[in-house]
Amino acid sequence: MTYCVGLMLNEGMVLLSDTRTNAGLDNISTYRKMFTFEDPGERVIVIMTAGSLSISQTTLARLREAIEDPDATPDTSIMLAPTLLKVADIVGGMLAAVRGEIDEKLSAMQGASCSMIVAGQRKGGAMRMFLIYPEGNYIEATEDAPFLQIGEHKYGKPILDRVVKPSTSLLDAQKAVLLSMDSTLRSNLSVGMPLDLCVIERDACRVTQKRRIEAGDEAFRAMSEAWSVALRDGFSRIKV
Amino acid sequence: MTYCVGLMLNEGMVLLSDTRTNAGLDNISTYRKMFTFEDPGERVIVIMTAGSLSISQTTLARLREAIEDPDATPDTSIMLAPTLLKVADIVGGMLAAVRGEIDEKLSAMQGASCSMIVAGQRKGGAMRMFLIYPEGNYIEATEDAPFLQIGEHKYGKPILDRVVKPSTSLLDAQKAVLLSMDSTLRSNLSVGMPLDLCVIERDACRVTQKRRIEAGDEAFRAMSEAWSVALRDGFSRIKV
Numbered sequence: 001m002t003y004c005v006g007l008m009l010n011e012g013m014v015l016l017s018d019t020r021t022n023a024g025l026d027n028i029s030t031y032r033k034m035f036t037f038e039d040p041g042e043r044v045i046v047i048m049t050a051g052s053l054s055i056s057q058t059t060l061a062r063l064r065e066a067i068e069d070p071d072a073t074p075d076t077s078i079m080l081a082p083t084l085l086k087v088a089d090i091v092g093g094m095l096a097a098v099r100g101e102i103d104e105k106l107s108a109m110q111g112a113s114c115s116m117i118v119a120g121q122r123k124g125g126a127m128r129m130f131l132i133y134p135e136g137n138y139i140e141a142t143e144d145a146p147f148l149q150i151g152e153h154k155y156g157k158p159i160l161d162r163v164v165k166p167s168t169s170l171l172d173a174q175k176a177v178l179l180s181m182d183s184t185l186r187s188n189l190s191v192g193m194p195l196d197l198c199v200i201e202r203d204a205c206r207v208t209q210k211r212r213i214e215a216g217d218e219a220f221r222a223m224s225e226a227w228s229v230a231l232r233d234g235f236s237r238i239k240v
Numbered sequence: 241m242t243y244c245v246g247l248m249l250n251e252g253m254v255l256l257s258d259t260r261t262n263a264g265l266d267n268i269s270t271y272r273k274m275f276t277f278e279d280p281g282e283r284v285i286v287i288m289t290a291g292s293l294s295i296s297q298t299t300l301a302r303l304r305e306a307i308e309d310p311d312a313t314p315d316t317s318i319m320l321a322p323t324l325l326k327v328a329d330i331v332g333g334m335l336a337a338v339r340g341e342i343d344e345k346l347s348a349m350q351g352a353s354c355s356m357i358v359a360g361q362r363k364g365g366a367m368r369m370f371l372i373y374p375e376g377n378y379i380e381a382t383e384d385a386p387f388l389q390i391g392e393h394k395y396g397k398p399i400l401d402r403v404v405k406p407s408t409s410l411l412d413a414q415k416a417v418l419l420s421m422d423s424t425l426r427s428n429l430s431v432g433m434p435l436d437l438c439v440i441e442r443d444a445c446r447v448t449q450k451r452r453i454e455a456g457d458e459a460f461r462a463m464s465e466a467w468s469v470a471l472r473d474g475f476s477r478i479k480v
Contacts, residue, residue: 152394154392154394154395154427155394155395155397155398156398157395157427158395158396158398158423158426158427159471159475161426161427162426162468162471162472163471163472163475171480172475172476174480175475175478175480176475178480179475179478183398186398186401186402187394187397187398187401219480223478223479223480226477226478226479227474227475227478228402230470230471230473230474230475230477230478231399231402231403231471231474232402232403233470233474234467234470234471234473234474235399235403235412235415235416235419235467235470236412237466237470238415238419238463238466238467238470239463239466240411240414240415240418240459240463
């Protein structure tokens with residue numbers, strides 16, 4: 001399983017993904033689930049994936065091929081698409097096409113599926129963030145719903161529901177997604193370190209911060225411990 | 241959807257269920273999901289249900305019929321069964337049988353299913369708590385896993401993972417299940433008030449406390465609010 005979360009805030013966007021992939025409990029690997037496409041200052045797009053690795057890898061490979069194709073057009077390349085909405089459209093169409101092909105091969109088995117978060121901004125445009133469903137359709141983050149999640153999303157939702165608002169600072173937002181991930185890591189073994197964290201400041205049109213948090217990361221461990229203490233303290237102070 | 245949780249602790253057992261049942265978003269009702277079978281001082285059994293109402297109602301009705309049957313035997317009546325393990329066996333068998341019948345009628349549609357938590361103690365025996373799967377098989381709560389959940393269980397798991405141990409007091413346990421439910425209520429509209437709370441003290445072999453918490457309950461609202469404040473305070477004190 002996977003857990004990926006993206007916040008869209010007034011100051012910018014914060015994205016976090018885990019890296020665990022498994023095909024059965026005895027075949028565990030680390031795969032990047034966060035992919036960055038950047039023309040710094042002009043356009044930045046980050047894609048996070050959850051679900052079948054065969055589908056997400058093929059989809060990402062074809063998106064890259066389309067970008068590098070000398071005949072690329074605004075209808076085929078996410079780096080040329082005139083709007084972020086068009087980017088979501090291209091990614092959704094590619095995802096649905098790949099899923100269709102792979103589903104056909106797997107028809108005897110349970111079908112494979114994959115969902116994605118696509119976030120980005122092009123120069124002169126607004127920041128936008130989309131959740132793309134396995135069928136290729138999508139929904140968008142809004143003021144009222146400033147975060148999107150894919151994969152094993154339920155364990156980490158209560159903390160986001162309580163602390164994330166569009167006015168949340170980028171520093172607090174990083175704390176929120178890391179604590180949301182921490183709750184998920186504790187409750188579900190199939191989500192695992194290391195983590196990929198990415199921050200995109202509003203109107204920078206580039207990745208302003210990118211960090212891989214390894215399993216032994218001291219700051220993450222300290223934050224996780226502090227949160228446990230805060231929860232237990234808060235719990236013990238509440239009267240029934 | 242539903243959320244039910246049961247804790248098995250050194251001092252006794254604490255059980256909590258919501259009451260919302262829906263068949264589509266415009267057909268919402270309140271149904272009891274917690275059922276008590278009691279021969280005070282001799283035997284107490286509490287059953288909580290999640291899933292298809294048609295299956296859980298029929299299963300409960302048949303369990304009651306079997307108890308009232310003048311020819312009831314220790315193999316058919318949960319009030320005569322010699323052990324709690326046998327109780328879990330009878331409930332599991334009945335659940336699987338009812339599910340089989342209803343599944344047959346629904347074969348054209350998606351099958352219906354239902355899971356249950358069965359908790360209790362008979363005089364001279366130990367407290368035991370089982371989670372019964374739709375297929376009728378079951379697992380048991382242990383020292384290492386002192387709680388069981390059915391239904392929409394993920395939102396409310398992180399708080400339980402962090403604060404519940406076998407040594408937790410019954411008062412703290414009530415607080416823990418109520419806060420676990422509160423997180424679920426906030427994150428999933430299909431779980432709803434009122435709530436049924438039940439406490440069984442060790443070796444009492446009776447329900448020692450039973451409470452329905454209505455939508456406007458002032459104490460629950462205050463606890464929920466205090467928890468939100470504690471979470472936000474804890475969050476703001478943590479350094480990234």
